[in-house]
Amino acid sequence: MTDRSISGAISNGHERRALQPRTPGSVRIAAVGDFHCGPDDVGVYRELFARVNDEADVLVLTGDLTRWGALAEFKVVVGELADVTVPIVSVLGNHDYESGHVEEGSRMLRARGVHLLCGDTFELNPTVGFAGVKGFMGGFGRGMLTPFGEPETKSFVNATLNEVHSLELALRRLATPVRVAVLHYAPIAATIAGEPEAIHPYLGTDRLAEPLDRYSAAVAFHGHAHSGTLRGTTLGGVPVFNVSLPLLRRERPGAMYYLYDVNATARADAPKVMSVG
Ligand SMILES: [Fe+2]
Numbered sequence: 001m002t003d004r005s006i007s008g009a010i011s012n013g014h015e016r017r018a019l020q021p022r023t024p025g026s027v028r029i030a031a032v033g034d035f036h037c038g039p040d041d042v043g044v045y046r047e048l049f050a051r052v053n054d055e056a057d058v059l060v061l062t063g064d065l066t067r068w069g070a071l072a073e074f075k076v077v078v079g080e081l082a083d084v085t086v087p088i089v090s091v092l093g094n095h096d097y098e099s100g101h102v103e104e105g106s107r108m109l110r111a112r113g114v115h116l117l118c119g120d121t122f123e124l125n126p127t128v129g130f131a132g133v134k135g136f137m138g139g140f141g142r143g144m145l146t147p148f149g150e151p152e153t154k155s156f157v158n159a160t161l162n163e164v165h166s167l168e169l170a171l172r173r174l175a176t177p178v179r180v181a182v183l184h185y186a187p188i189a190a191t192i193a194g195e196p197e198a199i200h201p202y203l204g205t206d207r208l209a210e211p212l213d214r215y216s217a218a219v220a221f222h223g224h225a226h227s228g229t230l231r232g233t234t235l236g237g238v239p240v241f242n243v244s245l246p247l248l249r250r251e252r253p254g255a256m257y258y259l260y261d262v263n264a265t266a267r268a269d270a271p272k273v274m275s276v277g
């Protein structure tokens, strides 16, 4: 079993008392999303992000790095990350797609050295690896949209299923025993609690939780639901954290990321089901 007896805390880089000392062999992840950089954010996050070098082993960004996905905004993001020396793993969010510059924006992030995951993987070390997709919407539980009726409905649901499939393939491809999932959309309803119920179907889908459970992810991070809830768990027991910056700052003013220790010494479960990709 993956050891999920981990610790977590919201950090603003000043106080560390909330987080226990690292256990030997653990990897400390700093995770945040939805900082929505705009042209007037130059310098706003740079120093806060730089603190991650002392606080964590890896920085995870869960998308909505920009407001409208403009190239000038991607440039601001790159500048704000300039002093980060630990590896950066990221997915994109819906806002990053808005202006149609996602390819060039992605190139800018990758040129900075960001491991931008769109169904890809990143192995931090031989034990801990990351699988990332943006994910998509579609609803939860009995409210989940099904591919019935018009072609438009089917193509909408197929967009969701493609993201789920990409996540599954990425998790399966990871050779590391500890697998960390990075998403923009929520894979469970618990971490969007607090958002108006009318928009829940647009905040994610629990179809995304199936691969997390099947491949025994050690933990999953997502954003998108600014007014959601920090912690939740999949039906299979995978811890899920909504690390949207507005949410973190509601919990702790001045916060810049959520810190989470994952045990990198225990072997994770083998996949429960092998699927054919
Ligand atoms: Fe957002």
Ligand SMILES: [Fe+2]
Residues within 6 Å of the ligand: 064, 093, 094, 095, 184, 223, 224, 225
């Ligand atoms: Fe979003």
